[in-house]
Amino acid sequence: MDHPPLPASWSERVLAALDYAVLEPRPDGTFRLCGRMPDWLRAFLPDSAAAGPLDLAAASLFLEHFLVDARAFWASGAPGPLGSGPWTETDRRGREWVLEATALSVDGRALLLVGFPQVDFHRTQQLVQAARVQAVQYHRTLEEIARRDVLLHCIVHDLKNPLAGLKGSLDLLRAGLEGETRLQEPAALELVAIGLRQAEKMQALIETIQEAFAGEIDGLVPSAQSPEQAPDAAAVVRDVVAGLLPEARLKALTVDTRLPPGPVPVVGDAARLERMLYNLLTNALRFAPAGSTVTVGVRGEAEAATLYVEDEGPGVPPEQQPRLFRKFARGNEQPGHVGLGLYFCRITAENWGGQIGYEDRPGGGARFWVRLPRPTPR
Amino acid sequence: MIKKKICMLGTSAVGKTSLVRRYVQGFFSEQYLTTIGVKIDKKTVDLDGQALTLVLWDLNGEDPFQRVAASYLRGAAGFLLVADGTRRLTLEGALRLHERLHDALEGVPGVLVLNKADLTASWAIEPARIEALQREGWTVRRTSAKTGMGVEEAFEHLARRLLAP
Ligand SMILES: Nc1nc2c(ncn2[C@@H]2O[C@H](COP(=O)(O)OP(=O)(O)OP(=O)(O)O)[C@@H](O)[C@H]2O)c(=O)[nH]1
Ligand SMILES: [Mg+2]
Numbered sequence: 001m002d003h004p005p006l007p008a009s010w011s012e013r014v015l016a017a018l019d020y021a022v023l024e025p026r027p028d029g030t031f032r033l034c035g036r037m038p039d040w041l042r043a044f045l046p047d048s049a050a051a052g053p054l055d056l057a058a059a060s061l062f063l064e065h066f067l068v069d070a071r072a073f074w075a076s077g078a079p080g081p082l083g084s085g086p087w088t089e090t091d092r093r094g095r096e097w098v099l100e101a102t103a104l105s106v107d108g109r110a111l112l113l114v115g116f117p118q119v120d121f122h123r124t125q126q127l128v129q130a131a132r133v134q135a136v137q138y139h140r141t142l143e144e145i146a147r148r149d150v151l152l153h154c155i156v157h158d159l160k161n162p163l164a165g166l167k168g169s170l171d172l173l174r175a176g177l178e179g180e181t182r183l184q185e186p187a188a189l190e191l192v193a194i195g196l197r198q199a200e201k202m203q204a205l206i207e208t209i210q211e212a213f214a215g216e217i218d219g220l221v222p223s224a225q226s227p228e229q230a231p232d233a234a235a236v237v238r239d240v241v242a243g244l245l246p247e248a249r250l251k252a253l254t255v256d257t258r259l260p261p262g263p264v265p266v267v268g269d270a271a272r273l274e275r276m277l278y279n280l281l282t283n284a285l286r287f288a289p290a291g292s293t294v295t296v297g298v299r300g301e302a303e304a305a306t307l308y309v310e311d312e313g314p315g316v317p318p319e320q321q322p323r324l325f326r327k328f329a330r331g332n333e334q335p336g337h338v339g340l341g342l343y344f345c346r347i348t349a350e351n352w353g354g355q356i357g358y359e360d361r362p363g364g365g366a367r368f369w370v371r372l373p374r375p376t377p378r
Numbered sequence: 379m380i381k382k383k384i385c386m387l388g389t390s391a392v393g394k395t396s397l398v399r400r401y402v403q404g405f406f407s408e409q410y411l412t413t414i415g416v417k418i419d420k421k422t423v424d425l426d427g428q429a430l431t432l433v434l435w436d437l438n439g440e441d442p443f444q445r446v447a448a449s450y451l452r453g454a455a456g457f458l459l460v461a462d463g464t465r466r467l468t469l470e471g472a473l474r475l476h477e478r479l480h481d482a483l484e485g486v487p488g489v490l491v492l493n494k495a496d497l498t499a500s501w502a503i504e505p506a507r508i509e510a511l512q513r514e515g516w517t518v519r520r521t522s523a524k525t526g527m528g529v530e531e532a533f534e535h536l537a538r539r540l541l542a543p
Contacts, residue, residue, distance in 0.1 A: 061420065061433050065450075065452065065453065068452070085415045085416070085447065087417070088416070088417040089418045124414060125411075128444060129410065131443050132439070132441065135390065135391070136390075136465070139462075139465040140500075143465060143466065143500065143502050146502075323498075325499075
C-alpha cells in the first residue's frame with residue numbers, strides 16, 4: 001500500500017534523531033543552525049554562542065581546516081557530497097568525540113552536516129586494528145629471523161676454530177699412530193688434551209646457546225623456591241673458581257675470592273647460577289692483563305645478595321655499555337665471541353626477579369654484578 | 379598568539395598517538411587503540427617567553443589498510459615522522475610515506491623520531507643507519523613515549539625551528 005507523503009518537517013526530525021547538526025553557511029563565514037542544537041555541538045561552543053550565528057572555525061580545529069575544502073567545494077558547484085572522514089576532537093570540557101562532516105549542495109544551497117560517523121566506527125576500528133596487530137607481529141618475526149641469521153653465522157664461526165683445533169690434533173695423532181711421524185706417549189697425551197679442550201669449548205658454547213634460547217621460554221616458569229632448595233651463592237662461587245683456576249694460572253692471574261663466612265641462599269637454581277658465574281668469570285679472565293688480579297665475591301644483605309666479578313683490564317667503553325646485555329646486537333659480530341653469554345646472564349637474573357649490571361671498576365677495569373633476591377619462607 | 383599545525387606521520391602502531399598523549403597529557407598506556415582518520419590535540423608552549431600553540435594532527439598510520447590523506451597536511455608548519463625503533467620496516471615505511479607526500483611537505487621542516495627507545499633489547503636500528511640519515515639531512519631523535527625520554531625535546535626542537543626566522 002501507498003503511504004501519504006511525509007510532511008517536510010519530517011526530514012528535519014530524522015536528522016535530529018540522528019543527532020546531526022544541519023548548518024547553512026552565511027556570507028560572513030559563520031553558520032546558521034537549522035533545527036535543534038545537538039548536545040555534542042553545544043559542548044564545543046562557548047556558552048555565549050548558543051543562540052546567534054555559529055563560528056564553527058573557532059569551535060573546532062578540525063572544522064577550521066575542513067571548511068576551507070568545503071567552501072571550495074560549494075563554490076565549484078561540483079556534484080556529490082564532500083566528506084571529511086572521521087575525526088576525533090576534545091570538547092571544551094575535555095570529552096572526546098568522534099565526528100564526521102559532510103558538505104553538500106541542495107538546490108543550489110550550501111549545507112553542512114556534522115554528526116557521528118555513519119559507518120560503524122568502532123567495528124571498523126576493531127577490524128583495522130586486528131589487521132595492524134598482525135602486521136606488528138609479522139614485523140617482529142622478521143626482526144627475530146634476521147637476528148637469528150646473524151646469530152647462526154656467528155655460531156658457525158665460533159665453532160669453526162675449536163673444530164679446526166680438534167681436527168688438527170686428531171690428524172697429528174693419526175699420523176703418529178700410523179707411523180708417519182714419531183710420536184712419544186707424552187706428546188700423544190698432550191694432543192689428546194688439546195683435542196679435549198677444544199671439544200669442551202664447543203660444548204660450552206653449545207650449552208650457552210641452548211640455555212639462552214631456553215631461558216626465553218622458561219621466563220614463564222616460576223622460580224620461587226623454598227629456602228631449603230635455594231642454591232648457596234658462596235658455594236657456587238667456590239666451585240666455579242676452582243674449575244677455572246687452571247685457566248687463570250696460564251695467564252699468571254690471581255683470583256681473589258671474597259665470601260661471607262656462612263652460606264648465602266638465593267633464588268634460582270644451582271646449575272644456572274654456576275653457568276652465569278662461569279660466563280662472568282671467563283670474561284674477566286679473558287680481558288684481565290697477565291699477572292693482574294681478578295676479584296670474585298658475594299655480599300649478602302637482608303633481602304638480596306650481590307655476586308660480583310672485577311678485573312683490572314681495559315673495562316667496557318662507554319659507547320658499548322648500553323648494548324652489553326643484549327642478545328647479540330647487529331654490527332657487533334666480533335668473531336670468537338658470540339655475545340650470548342651476558343644476554344643469558346641477564347635473562348636468567350631477571351627471570352629470578354634479580355638484576356644484572358656493569359660499572360667501571362674504581363681504579364680501572366670492569367665490574368659486573370648480579371643481584372638476586374633471597375628466598376622467602378612460605 | 380601564534381598557532382602552528384604539526385602532523386604526526388608514520389606507519390601504524392609506531393607510537394604517534396602515544397607520543398602526543400605523553401606530550402600533551404603526560405601519561406602512557408600500553409593498550410593499543412588504532413587511530414582512524416585524524417585525532418586533534420593542542421598544547422601551548424612557552425619558548426623563551428614566546429607563547430606558541432601547537433595544533434597536533436595525529437593521523438592514521440599509513441599501511442595497506444589505510445592511507446594518509448594528503449589533504450590533511452594542508453597548512454602544516456612542521457611534522458614528526460615517526461618510526462618504531464624495534465621494527466626496521468617501519469623506518470623504511472616512514473621514509474616511503476614521506477616520499478609519497480613529497481609535494482604536500484615541500485619546504486615543511488620535520489624531525490625523524492625513532493620511538494620505543496625503552497625497548498633496548500629489541501632495538502633494530504643501527505647507529506650507522508642513523509648517521510646515514512643525518513647525512514641525508516634528517517634531524518633524528520630517539521624517544522620513548524613510555525618513559526617520556528626525548529619526547530618533549532623532539533616536539534620542542536621542531537617548535538623552535540618553526541619560530542626561527
Ligand atoms: N614500549 C613502548 N611501547 C610504545 C611506545 N610508544 C607506543 N608504544 C605502544 O605501541 C602501541 C601502538 O602505539 P600507538 O601510539 O597507538 O601507535 P600509532 O602510531 O598511533 O598507531 P596507529 O594509530 O595505528 O597508526 C601501543 O600498544 C603503545 O602502548 C614506547 O615508546 N615504548
Ligand atoms: Mg594512533
